[in-house]
Amino acid sequence: MSALAVRTGALNLGQGFPDVDGPPSVIAAAVAALEHGANQYAPGIGIAPLRAAIARHQQRHYGLEVDPDREVVVTTGCTEAIAAALLGLVDPGDEVVVLEPYYDSYVAMLTVCGAVRRPVTLRAPEFRLDPDELRAAVSPRTRVLLLNTPHNPTGTVLTRAELQAVADIAIEHDLVVITDEVYEHLVFDGREHIALATLPGMWERTLTLSSAGKSYSFTGWKVGWATGPAPLVQAVLAAKQWLTFTSGSPLQPAVAHALDHEPDWPRALARDLQARRDLLCEGLLDAGLTPHVPQGTYFTTTDISHLGWTDGREFCLALPERAGVVAIPTQGFHDDAEAGRHLVRWAFCKERDVIVEGVRRLADADLIR
Numbered sequence: 001m002s003a004l005a006v007r008t009g010a011l012n013l014g015q016g017f018p019d020v021d022g023p024p025s026v027i028a029a030a031v032a033a034l035e036h037g038a039n040q041y042a043p044g045i046g047i048a049p050l051r052a053a054i055a056r057h058q059q060r061h062y063g064l065e066v067d068p069d070r071e072v073v074v075t076t077g078c079t080e081a082i083a084a085a086l087l088g089l090v091d092p093g094d095e096v097v098v099l100e101p102y103y104d105s106y107v108a109m110l111t112v113c114g115a116v117r118r119p120v121t122l123r124a125p126e127f128r129l130d131p132d133e134l135r136a137a138v139s140p141r142t143r144v145l146l147l148n149t150p151h152n153p154t155g156t157v158l159t160r161a162e163l164q165a166v167a168d169i170a171i172e173h174d175l176v177v178i179t180d181e182v183y184e185h186l187v188f189d190g191r192e193h194i195a196l197a198t199l200p201g202m203w204e205r206t207l208t209l210s211s212a213g214k215s216y217s218f219t220g221w222k223v224g225w226a227t228g229p230a231p232l233v234q235a236v237l238a239a240k241q242w243l244t245f246t247s248g249s250p251l252q253p254a255v256a257h258a259l260d261h262e263p264d265w266p267r268a269l270a271r272d273l274q275a276r277r278d279l280l281c282e283g284l285l286d287a288g289l290t291p292h293v294p295q296g297t298y299f300t301t302t303d304i305s306h307l308g309w310t311d312g313r314e315f316c317l318a319l320p321e322r323a324g325v326v327a328i329p330t331q332g333f334h335d336d337a338e339a340g341r342h343l344v345r346w347a348f349c350k351e352r353d354v355i356v357e358g359v360r361r362l363a364d365a366d367l368i369r
């Protein structure tokens with residue numbers, strides 16, 4: 001859809017990357033690292049200052065005591081952390097329970113691992129986790145629960161009660177939970193992101209993944225990490241050894257700088273994003289599309305069936321010509337395509353002017369099928 005936006009000159013309200021870069025002091029730290037010799041392979045586990053900064057971040061935000069030498073590994077974005085975690089922990093034939101709609105790399109990596117996917121659907125219009133559905137998806141062959149909160153694409157932030165249900169099931173069935181928390185700081189309306197690893201009995205079975213991409217608006221840097229008990233982190237490291245072996249050297253000190261010296265930046269970003277969320281949601285409403293107001297992330301979702309469309313993909317392919325705007329069909333994030341066929345995702349991590357112009361175009365366009 002991004003290629004379609006470029007080809008047609010349409011405004012891209014589809015893909016989730018911000019229009020504006022993160023803090024200048026962090027860019028300056030990367031430049032300094034480049035100029036001062038951080039240009040050869042970093043240690044596979046990540047440079048010590050970044051691992052220490054990640055451990056302090058987990059302490060500061062969640063009260064978790066993480067050993068930077070044994071319980072942290074730096075990865076090439078959260079995407080590599082997901083890949084390495086699954087490759088390190090899942091054997092062919094193992095079942096993995098995963099929330100859907102899902103970030104698309106989950107499916108690719110589960111396929112590479114030979115895992116059997118057991119999706120649990122967050123259903124429109126509220127996109128909440130049904131603990132009974134989760135429990136029903138677990139079998140004696142289940143090895144891992146793959147969680148994502150705040151959740152892309154629905155914007156759901158799992159509540160303490162929902163996370164407790166996950167914890168209860170994981171403990172009862174002795175499962176490992178891989179939890180993708182890349183949007184950990186991008187939560188709205190005074191909500192709190194709760195790290196699953198903080199729930200009683202969960203640290204020892206939880207691998208927590210995140211990255212600097214979303215929190216600091218450096219999605220192109222691809223510096224991520226996994227934290228958790230040493231045996232789980234070791235499994236990630238063992239797989240990472242053969243994926244990339246090591247992640248970009250000059251960006252690691254810069255991300256350490258971000259975590260240590262710009263700790264409030266992600267909060268300010270979240271406040272700003274909340275305002276842009278409201279702008280987009282109000283504009284979509286004015287254009288005759290009813291948005292699901294997300295609790296976190298970059299995204300809102302609309303149901304397009306009342307406009308006569310039964311297929312979000314068809315709608316999104318028609319949208320550049322009809323309105324000069326690009327959005328993303330949600331069905332690609334589902335095993336159960338029916339659950340997502342009528343849904344379309346819109347990103348608000350864009351400059352205000354882009355959102356204003358995008359919703360103006362939508363309001364002026366004929367969106368009826």
Ligand SMILES: Cc1ncc(COP(=O)(O)O)c(C=O)c1O
Nearest residue numbers: 077078079103152182211213224
């Ligand atoms: C849920 C989720 N996990 C992981 C990622 C990728 O993170 P990174 O860019 O750090 O690899 C994304 C990016 O869109 C995402 O939405």
